[in-house]
Amino acid sequence: MQSTIVIIGMGELGGVFARGFLRCGHPVYPVTRQMNIAEESQNIPDPALVLISVQESELDAVLQKIPENWKNKLGLIQNELLPRDWLAHNIENPTVAVVWFEKKKGMEFSSILHTPCYGPNATLISNALLALDEAAPVLSSEDDLLYELLRKTVYILTVNTAGLLQNCTVGELWNDHQPLAREIATEVIRIQESLTGKPLPYKKLIMGIVEGIKDCPQRNCLGRSAPERLKRWLAYADQFDLAVPKLVEIGHLSSQ
Numbered sequence: 001m002q003s004t005i006v007i008i009g010m011g012e013l014g015g016v017f018a019r020g021f022l023r024c025g026h027p028v029y030p031v032t033r034q035m036n037i038a039e040e041s042q043n044i045p046d047p048a049l050v051l052i053s054v055q056e057s058e059l060d061a062v063l064q065k066i067p068e069n070w071k072n073k074l075g076l077i078q079n080e081l082l083p084r085d086w087l088a089h090n091i092e093n094p095t096v097a098v099v100w101f102e103k104k105k106g107m108e109f110s111s112i113l114h115t116p117c118y119g120p121n122a123t124l125i126s127n128a129l130l131a132l133d134e135a136a137p138v139l140s141s142e143d144d145l146l147y148e149l150l151r152k153t154v155y156i157l158t159v160n161t162a163g164l165l166q167n168c169t170v171g172e173l174w175n176d177h178q179p180l181a182r183e184i185a186t187e188v189i190r191i192q193e194s195l196t197g198k199p200l201p202y203k204k205l206i207m208g209i210v211e212g213i214k215d216c217p218q219r220n221c222l223g224r225s226a227p228e229r230l231k232r233w234l235a236y237a238d239q240f241d242l243a244v245p246k247l248v249e250i251g252h253l254s255s256q
Helices: 012-023 037-043 056-065 083-087 122-130 142-163 170-176 178-196 202-215 226-239 245-255
Strands: 005-008 028-031 049-052 074-076 095-097
Touching (some): 037 056, 049 122, 056 083, 056 226, 083 178, 142 170, 178 226, 226 245
Parallel strands (some): 005 028, 005 049
């Protein structure tokens, strides 16, 4: 039998990963909201991987509770993720998967782009997804990982925010409302520059989200987390005193 995988948060996405790990022969140990993470770390002191599969808004609180013996085994799969999120908790080298597939209740998961992975257990995650016929290439550098994280965030913030104004698919957004999409994406990247502390390749990132749009043009723009996402990113803009007029405008309109 292969070594144990711990999954913190057994929602729809966690269930997909659990199925992949099981197909690869790994027993899966779930940690739910009702369970004490510190106590469970004593029951499974040396897992192969501790995959955190909670929502973006819950990640920080969960990372605060991770015991020392699990910190070097962490796997992260959240949207809007950046190195600052794990470094703030003295986590130096997690395994990260940039997930581009969706799983909704009562439905099989659907893929957009591949799901690139990076970190000490990247191959473990990649093999689990490959067992489910989901492409999951292992990246070769931290720079590659950062680009993939940024691209996914620009994509989801752009289409979700635009969806608060336009009830359309991502394909229709790009074909019929491209100036709006570009304006939102540009403001999101401006915030990302402050969050990362470095200049970013605007053109490459925007072309990167176009790849996602063209790969699954029928996906709806608006997601249920869109208002919360926009509110979070407007708070980042305020923190850095950044001018993001289109995001502010949509925030005002969507709150009326």
